[in-house]
Amino acid sequence: xxxxxxxxxxxxxxxxxxxxxxxxxxxxxxxxxxxxxxxxxxxxxxxxxxxxxxxxxxxxxxxxxxxxxxxxxxxxxxxxxxxxxxxxxxxxxxxxxxxxxxxxxxxxxxxxxxxxxxxxxxxxxxxxxxx
Numbered sequence: 800x801x802x803x804x805x806x807x808x809x810x811x812x813x814x815x816x817x818x819x820x821x822x823x824x825x826x827x828x829x830x831x832x833x834x835x836x837x838x839x840x841x842x843x844x845x846x847x848x849x850x851x852x853x854x855x856x857x858x859x860x861x862x863x864x865x866x867x868x869x870x871x872x873x874x875x876x877x878x879x880x881x882x883x884x885x886x887x888x889x890x891x892x893x894x895x896x897x898x899x900x901x902x903x904x905x906x907x908x909x910x911x912x913x914x915x916x917x918x919x920x921x922x923x924x925x926x927x928x929x930x
Contacts, residue, residue: 803844811846815854816861823863823874825921830876834864861885 801818803811822828834840837855841848855872858864862885866872897910 803846812850812854812857815844815851816857819854819858820863828874830874832874833870834872834874836871 801822803814803818805811807814819828819834828834834855835843837848837851841851844851855864855866859866859872862877863875864872865875900910901907
């Protein structure tokens with residue numbers, strides 16, 4: 800499914816959260832699709848099941864997944880609906896990063912090109928999924 804960097808300073812559960820979010824945002828994991836069980840994903844990634852559980856709990860708190868007792872965890876279809884609170888947090892983080900990029904010498908044109916590239920990439924992924 801994906802690989803984690805065990806030497807990274809970022810905690811493993813945070814890496815897992817980010818990877819799963821990426822898969823959901825790019826619609827590799829579809830709405831209402833069941834996620835791998837904690838035990839099977841822990842075996843696959845050779846990490847502690849508690850780490851997987853912590854990542855799943857964080858994703859549930861953020862609204863990306865939901866759990867059904869006795870059945871497992873599933874991708875939340877509402878995660879594709881704009882959530883104003885989440886969007887505000889993303890805007891705040893993005894504002895900080897953009898300010899830093901400009902301070903370090905990146906130009907507005909560089910940023911616009913980067914946005915255009917990302918938008919084209921995301922658009923292509925959505926088109927590829929429909930074909």
